Structures are given as C-alpha cells and as structure tokens.
Amino acid sequence: MTTATTTAPPVLHLAGISHTYSGQRRRTTVLRDVEYTFERGTFYTILGPSGSGKTTLLSLASGLDTPTRGSIAFNGQDLSHLGLGRYRNKHAATIFQQYNLLTYMTALQNVTTAMEITGAKPATGSRKARALQLLGDIGLDKAMATRNVMQLSGGQQQRVAIARALACDVDILFADEPTGNLDEGTAQGIIDTFSDLAHQQDKCVVVVTHSQRLAAQSDRVLNLRKGKLTEQANTP
C-alpha cells in the first residue's frame, strides 16, 4: 500500500464549513466547522454512525449543495467562483447511495449519457465501447448492459452507478456506500478499482462506508461524529 506523501498537492479544501437543515419546526445542524484538505492520489474513507451527516458532507464536497457557512475550494479556487455546475461537470463525480440512475434508459445509455454530458472522451475507441468495457470490468455483460436499468437487481444497479461515475473521468470521485449491496468478491473488485484510480491515475477518491474492511484498505480514514470530522491515526 502506497502511503500518501505529505507533499501531495491539495485538490479540495473544506474551509470551516457548517451545515444546518432548516425544517418547518426545527433546525438541525449536521456539520460544525469542518476543516479538511483532500489530496490527489489518495483514497479516503469516511466512517460514522447512521445519521451523522456523511451524505450531507459528500453532497457539499461534490458541489450538489452549498454549505450554510464556510467555503470549499477546488485547486485553490472557490467553488462559487468556479461554478457548481462546472465543478460537477468537469471535476467531480458522485456515486449516490440511492444510485439515481435514469430509469428510462438502459445501463449502457446511462453510462454514455453521462459521458456526453461531461464531455468525457475515451483515449481510444467510441464512448459506447468504453462504456461496455467499464460495465464489463465490474461484471455486467453486454446483455445486461443493454437492458433497461429497472430490470436489473439492486447490486447490478449499484454497479451501473459506479461505471457511470468512472466513465466521467473526473479529478475527484465521491462514493456513498458503493459496496452496500454487493457480495464480498464483487465488493473487493470495486475497492481495487478505487485504489487503482487513486494510485495509478492520481485521482482523489472519497468513499463513505460502514465497512471496516473497506476502510482498512484506504489511505486515510476519517471519522464523522457529532458534526466534527477527524482523521484516524494512520492504521495500515
């Protein structure tokens, strides 16, 4: 396992962000003054009890929402200057806890549509070929790939969501419990893919999980508890 060097360039900086949900009756503060810097070439996992705000943190870091307080910078540029839409389009991709696939499309169309929207072009071959390859790599053959996503199992849908995010070729990949519905073998394959992405392609990979096994294979483990994000002592 490659240890991240202290000189790794920062790619994403969370500067004192707090987030409060204001419902009709009461306000819930989920994040309190979170300060953290993510680096390239590093595979992070975030642990925390259910309801601790992991998904919230991910949605802020991936530009799906804006924090009530604090700011986020990508490559030193504030997200509000860069534009959230542009940030999501070119630099960050998210694998959602609920997959969020386009239900009227096949698995293949889901992946190619994402490539079209983000403008991701494979180095060689067509988008379709690249999409089929990505789907194949995580165990979805062509017959499954050309089926409407609603006719796939939960785990298969989850894998489509992963292939879609990988296809976008972005700088930071966020994943919310990406292995929750997968058997151990498949899950390990996904973890290896994430690891390769960070170490071979110099991406920043941030994965929310409940799995200690997954956390153990990451470079850095973060804990979210009571609105505070803390880094675990480096445990190999």
Add this chain to the structure above:
Amino acid sequence: MNFVKRAGTSLGARKSKTAALLAIFLVICTLLLGGFLLQAAAARQEADAQRAIGVDATVRKEGLTPALADRLGGSALVHRYNAEVAVRAGAQGFAPLTSRVPEPGGTAAGKKDKGALAVNGVRDSDMLLPFSYGSTKLTAGRGITPEDAGRDVAVIEQRLADKNRLKVGDTFRIGSADGKRTSAPKIVGIFQDPAQEPTTWVAPNELPGNTLYVPADTAKKLTSGTATVREVVLRIGSPDQARQLHVEAEHLLGKGGFEFHVNDKAYKDQVLPIQRVGTFAGLLVRVIALAGALILGLIVMLQIRERRCEFGVLLAMGEKKWKLMGQHLVEVAAVALPAVAIAALAGSLGGQAAGEAFLSHQDDEPVSATRAPDSGIAPPAVRVEAADVGKVAGIALGMSLVSTVVPGIGILRLHPRSILTDTE
C-alpha cells in the same frame, strides 16, 4: 444536441404516456381548430350576407336632384343604390290601358292629357321595394341595371305588353307630356304587378299596368324643367354604417330638411344569427384555449414532478439547465406538432360537415317576409387555411412552452441535492 437525443429515448421508453399526451393534445387541437374554422366561416358568411342582404337607407328630400342622388350613391359605404325620377308620358303609336269603369262626368274631350303612362326613371330596378320583396316579378327579360344608364331601354308591365302584343326586343315610342320630346326605348324586360285594377275610375297613369321603368336619363329627357328624385335607396353593409351615412348625407344635403329611414329588418333576421355564431365560435376558441392550457399545464406539471429525480441526476452531472428545459420542451413539442397536423387533416375532412350543421340552419328560417327568398346566403364554406392551422400550432406550442417552462423554473432554481432528496 444530446438533449434532443435524450428526449427521443425518453419518448420511446414512455410509449403509453406519450400516446395519452398525444390523444389529449389532439382533442384540444381539434376543438381549437374547429372553433377557428367556425369563426372564419361565420365571418365569411357574415360578409357575404352583408353584401347580399345589407341594410337599406332611404333618403327623401324636396327638390333632390339626380346629381345629388348620385353623389350620395357614390359614398364608399354604399354597395348599390337606386334613385327614382317619376315623370308622366304619353303613348305614341300604341294604346295605354284605360279604366274599365267609365269616368264620372264623361271624358272631357278638350282636357289636356298630361300623359297616360307613369314613367319611373331608375338606376337599379332590383332595388325597388316590390321587386326586392318579390311581390312584383319579372316574367321575361331583365330589369334596369346601372349599366343601362344612357341607353334607351324599358321594362313594361305584362298587361300593357299583352294589350299591344309587345315583347322583349320590341321598340315603342313615348312622348313628354307637352309632346315636344320623344323617346323610343327598347323593351328589355316585362314584369307582373299583382295589384288589381281599382274598382272605381282612376286616371290611366294610376293604373298599375301603365307603370313602366326606364333608366334615369330617359326619364329626365321626358321632363319639362328640372327632374327631381322622389327618393334614393342606398344599400349599406350594416346598421352601424347607417349613422355614418347619415353624417355624409348631412354634409351633402345640409342638416335637417331631409328624411332618412333605415330598414334593417332583413339584416337583423339574417345577419345577426350568423354574427351570434361567430361570437360563439370566438368564445369557444378562448374557452378551449384556456381549458386546454390548464389541462396541459397540469399534465406537464405532474410529469415534471415525476421527473424531478431525472432533473436532479442530470444536474448532478453538471448538465446545463436550459438543456433540461430544452429536452422537456422537445418532448412536449414532439407530441404537440403531430397533434396539430392530425387535427388539420381531420379539420379539412370533417370541417365542412360540422360547419354546415352549425351555420346552415340560417337558410331554413322563414325569410319570405323580409326579402326575396333567392337572396339567400350561400352555404358556408369551411376551409382549413394555413393561417388557422398556424394559429392552432402557435397556441399549442405556446401552451407547451408555458406549461413546461413555468413549473420547470420552480425546480431548476433548487440545488440538485434538494431535488434528489425532497419528495413532494
């Protein structure tokens, strides 16, 4: 243009919903087009009816000259007019009708006869009340028309023709009361006046059979002194124009000092019902457009609610907002345009029948009392015109645009996370 491709995928994947939306659009478009066609047909028919029936304004004035009458008739408001110059003339070389009852006191032998014939100089004999009402009918030839001005022609009564064996094409001579001026008109028509000869003695010129019609110039020639016009009848399009015409008459004849009558009974009996159909059609179009917009708006709004998730996912990938709206608009338009096309097709096939059912009952109404039955209005022509189809297409697309963009904006101002998590 990947959003157009996405719209295609979406439409293909939701075939039954697409079909339902198409059906609703089709119904709305057909009704809209029907309304427009009815409106257009009613407007056309109304214009025809105005021209055919119109409103007659009658102007009478002491000492009205034919020249003034022509100037009144020359108004832009007037479709056709008739001025009547009445003179008396004597028969030369033929026998006028005489009363069957002997003249009380015997015939005054030496009495200077001013002429047995009642000669009416007219411009357009069809406009004379007995002719236009149909009580007096032409039995042969034709009446006096504006084209006859300057020609020496005449239309005589059946009884006078029978007595002298005169027929269309024959020429006869008449002379002015003082015998100084004569005229030899050619008979172009023979009419029949149902009025019977009175049972008491009347002067020959008062016998219905001794009345004849000639162009105004011929009558003028036979008068000693200046010819005056008894009355001018001016046909205009609608009762509203009568007021304008009255103003013009005041300019020409001076304020007051002339009589002005408007006869709009025929117009009211025949044109107003058509106008009501037109007004109804206009109302129909507006109600349908409004109801259609509401229905479509609701449907599209429901659809957009369903599509919140899709919007959220696409936005999460950084898709531009206008492209999302574009995709949705393309999907709605892809349904609206074929609906307009099918409606236009259906309209051109079924419009005629529908239009006739709506408008033709006008012809069945009793009109005999008002004017000759043959002045009836032509059956309505229901034609699908490009302009009407264009209007329907415009409204349909407008409805799609409004019903797509308005609810869309509500969603798109949210962050993708809110769109994806809020489940209203």
